[in-house]
Amino acid sequence: MTRLGAIISAVIVLAVIGFASMLSFGPAPATPKQAGVSRDVPAPASTPTTSEGLRVPVAGVPRSAIRDSWGEAREGGARGHHGTDIMARAGTPVIAAADGWVEKLFESGRGGTTLYQRSADRRWTYYYAHLAGYAPGVREGMRVRAGQVLGYVGDTGDAGAGNYHLHFGLTRMHGDERWWQGDNVNPYPLLARQPAGR
Template sequence: MVIAVLTYFLKPEYFDFIVKPSARQVYERELKKTPQDLEQWKSLKQLALKDSITTSESYSEFVQTRIESPFAAGYWVNVAQGESVFATIAIDTIKPSWILEAYDIQGKLIQTARVTDSSLALQIINDKHQRLQIVLQSFLEKRDSTQLKIYKQPLLDFPLPGKSNNAIKSFWGVARDGGRRSHEGNDIFADRGHPVVAAADGRISAVRDRGLGGKQIWLQDALTSSSHYYAHLDSQLVTTGQRVSRGDTIGLVGNTGNARTTASHLHFGIYKSGGAVDPKPYIWQIPIPENSTEMPFKSRGVGFGLSAFMHQQPSASSVSLRTIYEDTLQIIGNSNDWYHVRTADSLAGFAHKSVVRLIEINSSTH
């Protein structure tokens, strides 16, 4: 026992299989030998957590780290109930020199990215509305560049194969019966007879023909602890109690029930223990972002020109945060034609490449 305790203090890594430290804790243990580096590393994490970038639903960035300017940035993601969040960076080694993590709004670590085939990847299965922060930080002594992607994906399959977002023509909350009730689902239009598939693995809890929904199927889904409601079907191809897998055809689109006077469509609803919830984020198709282009890179730049503004998103139509005219900026990365920059007072945002002049950090050579 005494030996074990001594060994722990001498070689804590021998006990990792019990303690299961995070990638950050392992790296910080190495940095303890050089306290200044540890301080710098920790302050960079604090800087990343303070960051003001809120990503779109599908975001990519080319990031580079320099010895003189180690990479640390934070990315807020607004997640709806029914969406999962993915964050990946491309790597070509099993010992990446990056740490990629997700934190909740209180700053509590939720997940550290794991090494997969050729990436370091986070996947957060989320079934509530929340705001998460993705933090990417490079090891201090490394010089590297990589592609960062942060995007959301629906938890469920789209219930009509071959169809997508634009087939949803009536959304959650729209008035029904002259305002006496509100629409508790999404109406997804397709020809009569179009296959309807199970949006998740589950068990058929009811197959009915009655009321507003007409021919309907209820599916119990353990992944999201909910019941899916598929209504107005022309035919039902499953029986109560049957187990189905994601993508199995369970029925065909029709216009039974109170849809008999309308074009054929699937009414898709999701019911949780507290009642109906908006099914849209559960099925809304979001493209996986392409790699960002690689732009010329220096760790510093200066804003120039009359339109030198920093924006909240890599888009001219996004909120303009402030002028950066003649400001010296830390360049963090680029999302296509927009540099991800940080001002001297640590405000982060995006500046179009046309308003940033890259500068050498060592001005010792005149």
């Protein structure tokens, strides 16, 4: 084989590998009626956004106060918890954990008043649930910056009256998946550790 032939063969192999990596061979994605995303995966070794990491999405809550509630039994053990609950007083501002845009404002039985934020690179969705309400001017499609107020801590949905907290979820997205699809990822390790360079 000539050198040119070897180079062409290598380019073809790389193109095939690249194309195959864009395909999804997992189970069919969930629908909104299935109440959320379809698969669970371990937390990534690095942050899903930048070297700055995720901000704690409840104003004034230190990283040390966050407890890992991933996988805890819900509904009498019928399902596991897919997120991190951050306890706070009613009405405490809920802030964007990273840059991105508001993809969906949604009312659900479990999550109550919820907000789905897509990351700036479209690879992640941040899920904010049990909100008391949205911040003034928050709307679908708007760009948000890390630290921007999105809403307020509440007890809507299945949180239980007086059980004020933010349920924060993290979903790894693939291609053009919609706001309710993707892979559940435990956000706790990304919220509890100090971002790089601080």
